[in-house]
Amino acid sequence: MAIAVIRVSLVAVGLVWVLAAQTVLAGDAQRYVKPGSQAAHSAACVEETNFMRRNHMELIKHQRDSTVHHGIRSTKHSLAGCVNCHVSVSPEGQALAINGRDQFCGACHAFSAVDVNCFGCHANVPRGGLLSPAALAAHGDATAGARPSPGQFMSDTPGPATGRAGGQ
Amino acid sequence: MKHQEAPLDPSLGSPPDPTLNAGPDQSRRAFLGIAAGATAAVVAPAFVLQAQAVGNPRAERVSDAHRWGLLVDTNRCVDGCRACVDACDQENGLDLQRKQPDQSEAEWDTQKAVWLRKVKLQDNLTGRVSNLPMMCQHCEHPPCVDVCPTGASFKRADGIVMVDRHTCIGCRYCMMACPYKARSFIHEVVEDQLTRVPRGKGCVESCNLCVSRRDQGLDSTACADACTALGHRAILFGDLKDPASAISQALRTMPSRQIREDLDLNTGVRYAGV
Numbered sequence: 096m097a098i099a100v101i102r103v104s105l106v107a108v109g110l111v112w113v114l115a116a117q118t119v120l121a122g123d124a125q126r127y128v129k130p131g132s133q134a135a136h137s138a139a140c141v142e143e144t145n146f147m148r149r150n151h152m153e154l155i156k157h158q159r160d161s162t163v164h165h166g167i168r169s170t171k172h173s174l175a176g177c178v179n180c181h182v183s184v185s186p187e188g189q190a191l192a193i194n195g196r197d198q199f200c201g202a203c204h205a206f207s208a209v210d211v212n213c214f215g216c217h218a219n220v221p222r223g224g225l226l227s228p229a230a231l232a233a234h235g236d237a238t239a240g241a242r243p244s245p246g247q248f249m250s251d252t253p254g255p256a257t258g259r260a261g262g263q
Numbered sequence: 264m265k266h267q268e269a270p271l272d273p274s275l276g277s278p279p280d281p282t283l284n285a286g287p288d289q290s291r292r293a294f295l296g297i298a299a300g301a302t303a304a305v306v307a308p309a310f311v312l313q314a315q316a317v318g319n320p321r322a323e324r325v326s327d328a329h330r331w332g333l334l335v336d337t338n339r340c341v342d343g344c345r346a347c348v349d350a351c352d353q354e355n356g357l358d359l360q361r362k363q364p365d366q367s368e369a370e371w372d373t374q375k376a377v378w379l380r381k382v383k384l385q386d387n388l389t390g391r392v393s394n395l396p397m398m399c400q401h402c403e404h405p406p407c408v409d410v411c412p413t414g415a416s417f418k419r420a421d422g423i424v425m426v427d428r429h430t431c432i433g434c435r436y437c438m439m440a441c442p443y444k445a446r447s448f449i450h451e452v453v454e455d456q457l458t459r460v461p462r463g464k465g466c467v468e469s470c471n472l473c474v475s476r477r478d479q480g481l482d483s484t485a486c487a488d489a490c491t492a493l494g495h496r497a498i499l500f501g502d503l504k505d506p507a508s509a510i511s512q513a514l515r516t517m518p519s520r521q522i523r524e525d526l527d528l529n530t531g532v533r534y535a536g537v
Contacts, residue, residue, distance in 0.1 A: 161324075163427045166419065168320035168478045175458050216428055216456065216463030223457030225320075226479055227354050233488040234481050 127203050129183035134199075137180070141171040151177075155213070174213060179221050190220035319480030330422035331472050332401065332503040332531035333487070334510050334519060339497035340394040342383070347396050347498060350489030351379040354473060356457035363451060376447035376462075378470045379486055384537065393537050396486060396498065398470035399424055399445040400522065401531030407437035407446065416467075422503070422531050425471045433465040442523050445469045472500070472531075503531060 128134050140147045142154070154172040161167045181199040182190050194201045194214045204211045226234075352358040355378060362371040379398040385391070405424045407416045415431035418424050426437075426446075438446045446469040453463050459475040462468055473484040483491075487498040501510030519533040 159429055162478075163425070163429070164417065164419065165324040166321050166421070166474070166478045167324065168475075169322040178458070216453070216461040216466070218456045218458045218461065221458055222455065223356065223459060225459050225475065226481070227459070227485065229350060229354060229485055229488060230473075230476050230479075230481055233483060233492075 127199055129181065129199055132183045133180045174217055178219065182220055192219040194219050321478045325419055325421045327420045328504065330503045330531060331477065332422065332501065332510060332533065334499045334513055334533045334535065335395055336497045336535045337393045337395045338536040339495050340396065341495055342394050344495065345381060346489040346493050347486035348379050348381060350485040354485035355460045356462065359455045374450050376449055376468060378447065395534055395537065397443060398532065400443050401472060403529035405528065406440040406442065410436045410440040412436065423472050423474055425474065426467050426469065428461065428466040431466040433467065435467060437467055442526055
């Protein structure tokens with residue numbers, strides 16, 4: 096009888112420990128979303144959180160092919176979107192590299208010992224915008240009719256410069 | 264829009280102002296009016312910025328209904344002008360490249376990535392000099408795609424020849440195959456890429472006709488815009504398959520050539536005046 100009581104109490108203690116460990120792990124996972132990032136203010140990621148934890152790499156990999164080969168840029172599974180939303184900012188206002196060991200991507204990948212190769216090529220902070228300032232300026236001009244019409248193009252009349260510098 | 268609805272919560276409304284003769288409903292209305300105005304003032308610029316920043320991202324696959332190309336009038340290309348080169352560098356983050364400390368200037372000149380370069384041609388018989396910008400010619404039958412062992416070098420449906428850096432192994436076979444010396448190899452780790460132009464060590468890259476602008480619905484390239492802004496108007500970007508486009512009309516009316524037309528590559532970049 097005494098053995099049975101000890102056995103049951105051991106199981107109970109074990110269960111309590113398992114519960115505690117899970118709570119701590121869940122707390123850790125919570126902290127991977129950095130306070131101050133846009134994501135910290137969002138109720139959910141682009142998909143359900145647990146789904147994202149297991150499958151984000153599949154979504155990104157699928158997206159990369161449709162973007163590079165088919166030019167599709169409108170979907171919500173873009174890496175630029177991940178970085179934009181999850182990047183945290185230093186007290187000095189500098190965006191912190193998202194693959195840093197204490198940052199959103201870096202912390203989890205360090206914990207799970209999986210190399211993250213995305214940022215060999217991709218920007219690890221939002222940098223430069225989806226369109227360049229020049230593109231935005233020119234786009235504004237385009238609506239005002241600054242783009243040369245076929246008649247204007249390559250004709251000598253309208254332009255301030257007259258083509259080649261060296262005389263012929 | 265939770266924060267817009269928040270003022271409607273009665274608990275957040277201001278208490279009736281005793282100095283007003285009007286009833287509590289009036290003061291609450293005034294408060295709601297001010298709150299709505301303030302919210303709109305805060306939220307509206309954000310929406311404008313959003314609309315500006317994102318453009319019109321493509322939702323459907325690119326199709327072969329378009330074929331993008333450039334027409335360069337070398338008669339209007341000014342000797343010594345680098346506006347297109349600088350614009351290309353800024354658009355694609357190439358101006359962020361830095362020489363390695365242990366590198367000589369000569370080595371750096373041969374190793375840095377260049378998507379667009381100015382070329383000066385001289386006819387040895389007549390002495391006539393022509394200037395032209397040289398970049399990926401976006402061939403219909405690109406030799407770089409033929410030789411790529413991994414399929415990383417590919418032609419998009421709309422005629423843009425690109426490198427899929429996810430599959431590029433950096434063998435540089437395409438650089439050997441390209442008759443236009445249009446491709447560059449990234450030799451060193453890159454840490455300050457732009458979001459719109461991912462680029463990194465070990466991959467080959469070249470002009471992609473400002474593909475992010477294409478996919479955001481803009482109608483020109485950085486080089487063409489820069490040339491137009493200076494008034495030179497030597498570079499025209501457009502759809503070669505649209506008979507009404509400016510580039511098609513210009514091609515129809517003025518003599519133009521492909522560089523190395525003997526190779527029968529049907530380039531998307533055409534030159535006039537050479």
